[in-house]
Amino acid sequence: MALALVDCESFYASCERIFRPDLKHVPIVVLSNNDGCVIARSTEAKKMGIGMGVPWFKVKDSFLSQGGKVFSSNFTFYGDMSARVMNILEGFVPEVEVYSIDEAFLGLDSLEEHYNLYDFGCHIRSLIKQWTGVPVRIGIAPTKTLTKIALNEAKRVNVPTKVHQISTVKEIREALKNTPVRDVWGVGRRLGEHLNQAKITNALQLADVDPRYIKRKFSVVLERTVRELRGQRCLGIENNAAAKKQIVVSRSFGTRVTDLKTLRPIVSNFAVRAAEKLRNEKQKCSQVSVFIRTSPFSDHKPQHTGYKTIEFSTPTNDTRDILIAAKKALLPIFKPGYDYAKAGILLSRFSNEEIKQYSLFKDPNEPKENSKFMKHIDELNAYETQIYFASQNTKKWSPMKQNMTSPKYTTSWYELPIVNRLIVKKYK
Numbered sequence: 001m002a003l004a005l006v007d008c009e010s011f012y013a014s015c016e017r018i019f020r021p022d023l024k025h026v027p028i029v030v031l032s033n034n035d036g037c038v039i040a041r042s043t044e045a046k047k048m049g050i051g052m053g054v055p056w057f058k059v060k061d062s063f064l065s066q067g068g069k070v071f072s073s074n075f076t077f078y079g080d081m082s083a084r085v086m087n088i089l090e091g092f093v094p095e096v097e098v099y100s101i102d103e104a105f106l107g108l109d110s111l112e113e114h115y116n117l118y119d120f121g122c123h124i125r126s127l128i129k130q131w132t133g134v135p136v137r138i139g140i141a142p143t144k145t146l147t148k149i150a151l152n153e154a155k156r157v158n159v160p161t162k163v164h165q166i167s168t169v170k171e172i173r174e175a176l177k178n179t180p181v182r183d184v185w186g187v188g189r190r191l192g193e194h195l196n197q198a199k200i201t202n203a204l205q206l207a208d209v210d211p212r213y214i215k216r217k218f219s220v221v222l223e224r225t226v227r228e229l230r231g232q233r234c235l236g237i238e239n240n241a242a243a244k245k246q247i248v249v250s251r252s253f254g255t256r257v258t259d260l261k262t263l264r265p266i267v268s269n270f271a272v273r274a275a276e277k278l279r280n281e282k283q284k285c286s287q288v289s290v291f292i293r294t295s296p297f298s299d300h301k302p303q304h305t306g307y308k309t310i311e312f313s314t315p316t317n318d319t320r321d322i323l324i325a326a327k328k329a330l331l332p333i334f335k336p337g338y339d340y341a342k343a344g345i346l347l348s349r350f351s352n353e354e355i356k357q358y359s360l361f362k363d364p365n366e367p368k369e370n371s372k373f374m375k376h377i378d379e380l381n382a383y384e385t386q387i388y389f390a391s392q393n394t395k396k397w398s399p400m401k402q403n404m405t406s407p408k409y410t411t412s413w414y415e416l417p418i419v420n421r422l423i424v425k426k427y428k
């Protein structure tokens with residue numbers, strides 16, 4: 001019985017290095033939207049003591065003066081690199097659960113009798129590195145919770161191959177003993193403190209408590225964790241991620257927005273993006289909500305928060321319907337005289353796009369529902385937005401303050417990396 005957890009190392013920072021070999025040993029940090037906080041650090045940056053989530057302005061001067069390199073987040077690029085890594089995994093392993101942008105669980109039960117799993121892990125790791133440039137770490141163990149422990153253990157003892165398997169009772173107990181209880185998957189800081197008070201400080205102590213006691217004293221969820229630590233599999237690989245129940249597209253603005261003329265195209269952009277995501281999920285929605293708010297941090301200024309939901313009589317995933325609804329929702333909640341700091345759109349009440357459900361009464365605003373038309377637009381816009389809706393903001397002005405974004409190396413024809421300028425010139 002074996003599962004694996006594949007984790008991309010310092011993922012966003014590693015991505016920034018792929019097309020910039022000159023940054024190989026340079027400390028790198030990546031910032032959140034609007035360049036507010038540090039959300040990813042290369043190993044070198046971690047060594048410099050840059051903490052996760054620290055406000056950029058606090059560390060900026062010292063980081064840059066020590067030769068560090070900073071990037072605004074480039075999620076288009078990271079998302080594409082993530083998809084490439086996941087694709088490789090899916091090519092080799094029948095059971096893959098994409099857990100987050102930089103993590104995936106693998107079900108290795110069917111491979112166990114044919115392969116040495118450690119060697120298999122090393123092979124996959126080197127292929128991913130060679131084909132995408134992304135460095136990964138792999139933890140192999142009998143349960144999901146233990147794969148995380150295997151990864152921690154690999155870090156602790158500094159396994160040079162970055163692949164670590166724990167399978168014998170001795171190996172597992174040794175790894176558990178060296179894991180603080182708060183680092184166990186699903187425990188966290190707050191629950192960790194409660195457990196510490198009960199004299200449970202490391203994962204081994206937690207594994208040795210009677211699960212029935214844990215269930216009574218804490219929760220069923222923690223009981224499951226205890227069983228998983230003991231090597232009893234409670235969580236399987238989920239191949240089909242559960243269908244989403246809602247889609248939110250929202251942003252904080254780098255510069256405040258005060259007028260409807262500026263705000264509306266931004267909300268339209270969110271609506272277009274949300275509708276794309278909805279079609280991607282093969283869903284339709286019956287509700288569109290828009291929210292806007294001022295900044296709670298500038299409390300010396302007047303505050304306003306607005307939220308409105310529009311319902312469709314028939315579910316739709318046509319961008320034009322969603323744009324009309326977004327406008328209808330935005331107009332009554334917008335009040336002039338405020339500095340807006342954030343806006344967003346939320347699509348909800350989903351139904352499968354294949355199921356047609358008609359309203360009992362004829363609706364004068366019947367949804368457009370021309371899926372062919374939308375499909376063509378999605379195809380045209382897949383790699384570079386070529387078609388905009390009239391109410392959109394076409395990039396001329398962005399509410400985001402992001403000045404240090406790397407090119408969209410892999411998803412935009414206009415930003416492809418140039419390998420060697422001399423060769424390009426020669427053949428021109």
Ligand SMILES: [Mg+2]
Pocket residue numbers: 007008009010011102
């Ligand atoms: Mg990671």
